[in-house]
Amino acid sequence: MLNEDLLHFIWKHRFLPLTEQKTLTNLPLEVLDPGLHNTDAGPDFLNAKIRIGSTIWVGNVEMHIQAEDWYAHGHDKNPVYDTVILHVSLQSHCDVKNSRGELIPQFLISIPPYLKERFEYLKVSKELIPCRSVFSIIPPISRNNWMERLLIERLEERYQRIYRYFIDSHYNWNTVFFITLSRAFGFGKNSDAFERWAKNLPYSYLRKHSSNIFELEALFFGTAGLLKKQSMPEHFWGKTVEGMQYFDALLQEYTYLSHKYELREMNYTMWKYLRTRPYNFPHVRIAQMAALYQLFCYKTTDILEGKIDFKGELKNLKFTSYWSKHYCFNSPEESMLFKLTERSLQLLELNCIIPLIYAMGKYKGEENHMQMAVDKINCLLPENNQIIRTWIESGIEVKSAADSQALLQLQKRYCDRKDCLRCRFGMEYLRYK
Helix, strand or coil: CCCHHHHHHHHHCCCCCCCCEECCCCCEEEEEECCEECCCCCCCEEEEEEEECCEEEEEEEEEEEECCHHHHCCHHHCHHHHHEEEEEEEECCCCCECCCCCECCEEECCCCHHHHHHHHHHHHCCCCCCCHHHHHHCCHHHHHHHHHHHHHHHHHHHHHHHHHHHHHCCCCHHHHHHHHHHHHHCCCCCHHHHHHHHHCCCHHHHHHCCCCHHHHHHHHHHHCCCCCHHHCCHHHCCCCCCCHHHHHHHHHHHHHHHHHHCCCCCCHHHCCCCCCCHHHCHHHHHHHHHHHHHHHCCCHHHHHCCCCCHHHHHCCCCCCHHHHCCCCCCCCCCCCCCCCCHHHHHHHHHHHHHHHHHHHHHHHCCHHHHHHHHHHHHCCCCCCCHHHHHHHHCCCCCCCHHHHHHHHHHHHHHHCCCCHHHCHHHHHHHHCC
8 A cells, every 4th residue: 555655755745753863773864855856767856965973965865665675676786876875765674785885874764653544545535535624724825826736737738739739730730720629529528539530631621621611511521430321320220311412412522522632531430429419429519610610710820819709709600501400410300409508618718729829828938828828717617517516515616717627637637546645635634633
C-alpha cells in the first residue's frame, strides 16, 4: 500500500517527528531545506540543505521504501547519483555507496500513524470524494487558488492537443479549427471518431465546396463511412421507410467526389450509437457540422480573436430539411427539429472556442488573448452533471463554468487516479489533525 510518493510528501512538507533526528550512524541531522521535488529522472530532491553533525551539506536527496532499492535501481553505478548527500528510506539493512565507492549517510524516516491511516483510507475508499470532511476548514483563498490552478491546467492540456493539430496541419489555423470543432461535436461518446474523421478529410477540398451544402454533406457523410446501407443501425434494416432517395443522391455525388479527390473512408463501425439519443446520432451531428462549416468557413480568424459571438451565431443554425425530420438515413420521420440545445452550445464553446482562443494566445505569446479565454469561461454558467452535483453536495461552491471546469479537471486527473498527494485538498486532508 505504501509507496515512495508518501515518503516524498512527508519530506517535502516536513511531516517529521519533533524529536531530534539522527542518521544511522547516530549523528544529529537537521533538515534546513528539503530541496526542490524532482519529477524527472535523477535524485528525488534537488539542492537540499542539511546539517549532519556540525557540517552543512548542500546537494541532492534520494528516497526508497527499502535501502536495498538503491542497488536494485542501479544508482550505485550511475554517476548522476554521486551528488546525493543523504539517502532516506523506511527500512535499511545495508550500507549505501555511490559509483566512487563512497558511503552515503542514511536516515530512516517514520510515518506518523494518523498520516498512514488517512493515506490508506484515500487509496481504498470507494467514495467519489473521500476527503470532503476537510472542505469546511480550508481557507477560501486556498480553495480559490487551487481552483484557478486547475482551470489553467485544463486549458494547458487542451493547448497541447491543439498545438499537435497545428504542427500536423503545417501551421494552418483553419484546419485546426475544423478538427477541434469536430472533436467537440462528438460530445464525449464520439469525440475520437469525429477527430479521426476530420483529420481524414483534406480541408482544402472543403473550401472548394463551401457554397454548396449538398456537396458538403456528400463529402462529410461519405468520408465518415456512413453512405453505406450496412452502416445504418440494425433495427432499420429490412424496414420499408421512405427517405432513401436523399441517401442515394448523396451517394451518387460522393462517388464522383471520391474519385476526383481520391478520398479515404472511415470504417463506419467506429461510430457509437449505444445509449445515444436520436439528436446525438452521428448523422445529425455531421449534418450540423456541414451547416456550421458553411457558416464559419471564412470566419476562423474572427472566431479565434473573439470578434464573433459563437453561441449567438449558432442559435439560428439551419441545415437541410431532410435532417430536420430524420436522425439517420431510413429512419422514421420525426416532427421534432434537431437543433443545438443551449447545453450543447455551451459545451461547444467550452471544448472548442475557448481552448482555441487560449491556444492562439499562448502560441503568439499574447497574455491578454489567453486571459480573454479565462474571462469567457468565468462568464458562462456552471455545467450541471452528476460529478458537479456531487462536489456541490460536498460543500464546494460552484458559481461559473470556470469552477465546474476546474472540478472536472480535479476529478479526472487527481481523484479518479487516486493522486491525492498532488492535490491541495488531499494534502489538507492528510495534514489535518
